[in-house]
Amino acid sequence: MNMEATRRRLTEKQADTVDRLTKAAMDVLAQEGFAGLTVRMVASAAGVGTATAYTYFSSKEHLVAEMFWRRLAATDAPVSESADPTARTLLVLRQIAMLVADEPALAGAVTSALLGTDPDVAHLRLRIGAEIRRRLIDALGDRADGETVETLELLYAGALVRAGMGYASYAQIAEQLEKTALRFLQP
Secondary structure: OOOOOOOOOOHHHHHHHHHHHHHHHHHHHHHHHHOOOOOHHHHHHHHHOOHHHHHOOOOOHHHHHHHHHHHHOOOOOOOOOOOOHHHHHHHHHHHHHOOOOOOOOHHHHHHHHOOOOOOHHHHHHHHHHHHHHHHHHHHHHOOOOOOHHHHHHHHHHHHHHHOOEEEEHHHHHHHHHHHHHHHHHHH
């Protein structure tokens, strides 16, 4: 997976700076929450100048969306020996839904960030969506048609928004997502 930041191609030193910023952002996010997070705070925690941080991230939404993208891109799609496309698809949906479940501060921030209007976030939404779509198509195999994939994408997006709004935990939402997808996918 291509892990370069969304705004530019990176040298090794620049990639290290971006890594430091995304790691520091997790610490600041855990302490301050998304509402209290600022690029300035993250830059300070990473030992980087604020102007340098803004060179890589246009907003806190962009920074959080990048964190989610990196988490998704670094996580291989689940491997299933099952010949059943429904079982493989449910496994993919659960894995993606649980990607940030153990980090409530990041989970809530991701929902807010991905709904933002920042053009750099829009770019990441496209990358994230394309990766999720690819995983669903691979899992569905011969059952992958446009309508099925789009319906599963809508189920997934709606489930994560509900989790981000605090209606249920990510684990509960993942279970509900599986149940709903199973209803849809069963012949």
